[in-house]
Amino acid sequence: MPQFSLLPIVNGKVRLDMKCVACELSQNPDLRTNCMSGSGAENPTYLFVGHAPGAEDDRIGEPMTGRNGQLLQRLLRHAGIGITDCYFTNTLRCCPYGKNLKETHFKHCRDYLIKDIKQLNPTVIVSAGAKSMTWLTGSKGVSKLRRRGLPCCLPIGRDILVFPIRQPAGLFHVEGSEYDQLFDEMVSDLVWIKEQVECGIVHRAGDIETDYQTARTEDDIERFFAELEEKDCLACDLETGDINFEPRLFPGKDCKIISIGFSSGIGHARAIPLYARGLTSVLYWPDGFMEKVIYPRLTKLLKEKEIFGHNFVSFDQKWVRKELGIPYCNIKYDTMLGHYLLNEERGTHDLEFLAILYTTMSPWKASFTLSDTDKMCQYLCRDVDATFRLRTILEPQLNDLQRWLLDNILIPAGNVLMDVEYNGVNVSTENLHNLNHYLESEIKKETERLQKSKAVQEFQILNVKTFNPASPAHVRDVLQKHKGLRLQKKTDGGKYSVDVEVLEGLSDVPEAQAILRYRKLEKLKSTYCIGLIKSADENNKVHTTYKIHSTVTGRLASENPNLQNIPRKDTVGKVLEDGSIIKSVFASQPGYCLLQADYSQIELRVLACLANDERMIDIYKKGQDLHSQAAAAVFNIPVEQVTPEQRTGAKSVNFGIVYGMSLDKLIAKFSAAGNTEEAAKRFLYLHKNMFPGVWQYMEDQEQLIRVQRFQETPFGRRRRYQDITSAEIRQALNFPIQSTASDFTLLSISRCPQVLKELQLDARLVLTVHDSLIFEVRLDQFWQVAQAVKSVMEGWRFDWLTVPIVADMEAGKNWGKLKKVKFSDFSFST
DNA sequence: TCCTACGGCGCT
DNA sequence: AAAGCGCCGTAGGA
Numbered sequence: 001m002p003q004f005s006l007l008p009i010v011n012g013k014v015r016l017d018m019k020c021v022a023c024e025l026s027q028n029p030d031l032r033t034n035c036m037s038g039s040g041a042e043n044p045t046y047l048f049v050g051h052a053p054g055a056e057d058d059r060i061g062e063p064m065t066g067r068n069g070q071l072l073q074r075l076l077r078h079a080g081i082g083i084t085d086c087y088f089t090n091t092l093r094c095c096p097y098g099k100n101l102k103e104t105h106f107k108h109c110r111d112y113l114i115k116d117i118k119q120l121n122p123t124v125i126v127s128a129g130a131k132s133m134t135w136l137t138g139s140k141g142v143s144k145l146r147r148r149g150l151p152c153c154l155p156i157g158r159d160i161l162v163f164p165i166r167q168p169a170g171l172f173h174v175e176g177s178e179y180d181q182l183f184d185e186m187v188s189d190l191v192w193i194k195e196q197v198e199c200g201i202v203h204r205a206g207d208i209e210t211d212y213q214t215a216r217t218e219d220d221i222e223r224f225f226a227e228l229e230e231k232d233c234l235a236c237d238l239e240t241g242d243i244n245f246e247p248r249l250f251p252g253k254d255c256k257i258i259s260i261g262f263s264s265g266i267g268h269a270r271a272i273p274l275y276a277r278g279l280t281s282v283l284y285w286p287d288g289f290m291e292k293v294i295y296p297r298l299t300k301l302l303k304e305k306e307i308f309g310h311n312f313v314s315f316d317q318k319w320v321r322k323e324l325g326i327p328y329c330n331i332k333y334d335t336m337l338g339h340y341l342l343n344e345e346r347g348t349h350d351l352e353f354l355a356i357l358y359t360t361m362s363p364w365k366a367s368f369t370l371s372d373t374d375k376m377c378q379y380l381c382r383d384v385d386a387t388f389r390l391r392t393i394l395e396p397q398l399n400d401l402q403r404w405l406l407d408n409i410l411i412p413a414g415n416v417l418m419d420v421e422y423n424g425v426n427v428s429t430e431n432l433h434n435l436n437h438y439l440e441s442e443i444k445k446e447t448e449r450l451q452k453s454k455a456v457q458e459f460q461i462l463n464v465k466t467f468n469p470a471s472p473a474h475v476r477d478v479l480q481k482h483k484g485l486r487l488q489k490k491t492d493g494g495k496y497s498v499d500v501e502v503l504e505g506l507s508d509v510p511e512a513q514a515i516l517r518y519r520k521l522e523k524l525k526s527t528y529c530i531g532l533i534k535s536a537d538e539n540n541k542v543h544t545t546y547k548i549h550s551t552v553t554g555r556l557a558s559e560n561p562n563l564q565n566i567p568r569k570d571t572v573g574k575v576l577e578d579g580s581i582i583k584s585v586f587a588s589q590p591g592y593c594l595l596q597a598d599y600s601q602i603e604l605r606v607l608a609c610l611a612n613d614e615r616m617i618d619i620y621k622k623g624q625d626l627h628s629q630a631a632a633a634v635f636n637i638p639v640e641q642v643t644p645e646q647r648t649g650a651k652s653v654n655f656g657i658v659y660g661m662s663l664d665k666l667i668a669k670f671s672a673a674g675n676t677e678e679a680a681k682r683f684l685y686l687h688k689n690m691f692p693g694v695w696q697y698m699e700d701q702e703q704l705i706r707v708q709r710f711q712e713t714p715f716g717r718r719r720r721y722q723d724i725t726s727a728e729i730r731q732a733l734n735f736p737i738q739s740t741a742s743d744f745t746l747l748s749i750s751r752c753p754q755v756l757k758e759l760q761l762d763a764r765l766v767l768t769v770h771d772s773l774i775f776e777v778r779l780d781q782f783w784q785v786a787q788a789v790k791s792v793m794e795g796w797r798f799d800w801l802t803v804p805i806v807a808d809m810e811a812g813k814n815w816g817k818l819k820k821v822k823f824s825d826f827s828f829s830t
Numbered sequence: 831t832c833c834t835a836c837g838g839c840g841c842t
Numbered sequence: 843a844a845a846g847c848g849c850c851g852t853a854g855g856a
Contacts (some may be wrong), residue, residue: 519838
């Protein structure tokens with residue numbers, strides 16, 4: 001144990017006499033000078049915790065005296081926080097020379113910090129910088145967690161919130177406007193924290209009394225169901241898993257619902273274990289009891305009550321379908337989707353995280369284990385209780401538009417996507433295996449070719465290890481040290497980049513070209529061949545998971561595996577030179593074909609409407625090609641005379657606008673398409689004249705986020721902005737467009753299957769990729785299905801939608817070769 | 831054996 | 843530094 005004693009208060013400051021010998025730094029006087037306690041108010045509202053004492057503080061022996069301290073004091077003055085309300089300390093109590101601070105050092109200093117917090121009993125803790133935040137909360141990523149109160153993870157015997165701010169010393173590394181911006185940002189974070197303290201959000205009343213029960217007998221089951229059947233509205237949650245302890249992503253044959261929990265009010269929860277977890281997997285109930293009693297009554301609840309949960313739509317509902325055979329539950333709300341609409345920020349929708357943030361509940365998942373049935377059910381009770389409480393807190397915060405979005409887009413699309421995930425998509429694992437063999441032999445050839453290189457051999461002798469073309473460090477060494485090449489581009493981490501752009505520039509370096517080819521082959525093999533083979537189930541079906549809540553724009557994300565980034569063109573070797581081989585393993589079953597419906601230029605059409613640009617709207621209304629029209633107009637030539645270069649240039653500009661590209665980047669891009677810089681500038685000038693509405697709209701968006709700090713799309717999606725830098729401005733230019741376009745796809749996802757069912761057509765959605773839907777369709781009903789899908793996708797009407805939206809249709813036996821569907825002559829060939 | 835960060839790369 | 847994603851391998855640490 002470290003030794004310290006509390007000294008009397010001197011000049012209103014509590015000082016600790018630090019004679020610390022806890023770690024090896026104390027053994028060597030060359031390693032450090034002072035060991036420092038904190039300093040500040042006796043009963044502080046704010047306890048500031050930095051990383052380690054600054055060099056000047058170290059010399060003087062008191063925190064807040066050096067330039068770091070003065071800077072923090074200045075920030076506090078600007079934020080209106082009185083220094084007499086603060087106490088300042090650090091996670092590490094000394095500042096060893098060379099600043100070689102390691103996590104092991106904190107282990108010794110930890111007790112000082114705990115003692116500090118206990119004795120000073122501050123209202124809140126403010127952690128300055130990444131490291132102190134991690135040690136105080138266990139979480140990482142200051143920029144993500146700014147403006148949040150996180151529970152302190154140190155054992156101090158009570159709940160206390162930690163508010164992270166950035167490391168003030170970061171200001172010493174920036175200058176000019178960047179400094180001003182960062183300074184303002186830090187002040188506003190402090191002001192925010194002050195507001196939280198003043199409006200009392202930091203006071204955690206402690207948990208209210210709870211009534212959590214777990215069913216252990218058949219009588220309990222009867223009592224629970226009788227009680228739950230009285231209610232109208234239930235929060236529900238499942239614990240699922242492989243009863244043999246083998247983790248699996250999709251409900252396989254040994255994956256079961258381990259237990260199920262309900263809550264009908266705050267503090268109220270009932271858990272029903274279905275399988276006991278122990279050394280061997282055993283059924284919790286006597287033979288037949290589950291099927292005869294539990295399942296039917298569960299089914300009744302899930303079908304007849306108003307059910308809500310946390311990510312229930314896509315996760316729990318899939319398991320309910322598999323285990324209980326109920327196709328859809330009666331879902332009226334989802335706390336995760338609800339929160340997503342209120343705060344689109346990524347990675348903030350975890351149940352426990354939200355419960356800590358919005359309710360008085362304390363963390364409970366820390367020591368979670370599925371193997372102890374009792375414990376598992378207690379946690380399940382907390383889960384459903386948290387879900388119930390979150391609904392009462394979050395649902396009233398939704399505005400009318402967000403409520404509409406939830407009821408008409410998120411939940412319906414979620415139900416359909418659950419179905420899509422459950423059914424899966426057919427892949428030919430046989431073809432994948434064949435392709436894998438081919439790729440392996442090609443990779444071997446490429447590796448052998450590289451082995452013959454003199455530079456590679458030099459590398460191996462010098463480093464006494466085999467050259468690995470998959471290691472950027474090896475590649476960098478070979479090119480720089482052994483080929484003597486000068487690289488220019490840097491990575492984010494400050495190292496010389498050897499990415500595709502760099503290697504393509506080295507067209508006369510055979511090693512670079514071989515590595516490029518190696519990477520292409522390896523990517524195809526590892527991500528797509530092996531990845532898909534691993535994902536396929538015993539029926540050669542691949543079940544992805546679509547995440548509705550994971551993007552800031554409202555687009556879907558696809559994972560395990562990601563089916564939204566299947567290569568569309570493979571250009572390696574003879575076998576792969578035409579179209580996409582990987583895509584072609586996604587095939588329809590005999591008697592069926594795939595029908596792909598893509599929204600055509602949906603983002604630009606949305607832009608035309610949102611910007612209310614007369615000319616652009618006119619072009620789309622007339623069904624003309626926007627890029628050619630733009631090129632023709634600005635070059636002042638007839639459309640027919642527009643060269644491919646001119647059209648490409650115009651297209652780059654149009655897409656650049658959608659992505660919020662800066663003017664000089666636009667010019668560079670346009671020049672790269674084969675134009676002079678002069679022509680590029682003239683083009684932009686004329687483009688502005690042609691589409692003034694678009695350019696005005698972009699200016700307006702920037703103004704908008706500066707003033708109100710958020711945007712809202714016509715469908716009610718919002719994106720919030722904490723700071724306004726160039727990155728946020730680009731995001732603001734893109735967000736309404738990408739988001740609104742994406743919602744058309746989601747609307748169609750929810751509507752198409754419904755219409756196909758009404759028409760009794762044998763077709764089902766198997767995939768979706770941002771602006772396209774892919775159906776598997778029975779051949780003899782192809783034209784009816786194609787017509788139905790097209791009319792749904794193109795049939796959306798909103799008062800702000802002032803241009804037609806168009807779906808291009810393609811079809812084929814597999815995803816790799818699709819042919820355009822021509823409605824004019826009712827034909828397509830496979 | 832697990833974790834994380836990084837570099838790199840696939841898609842709309 | 844052109845928006846939005848997820849997954850692979852390496853490398854270092856636990």
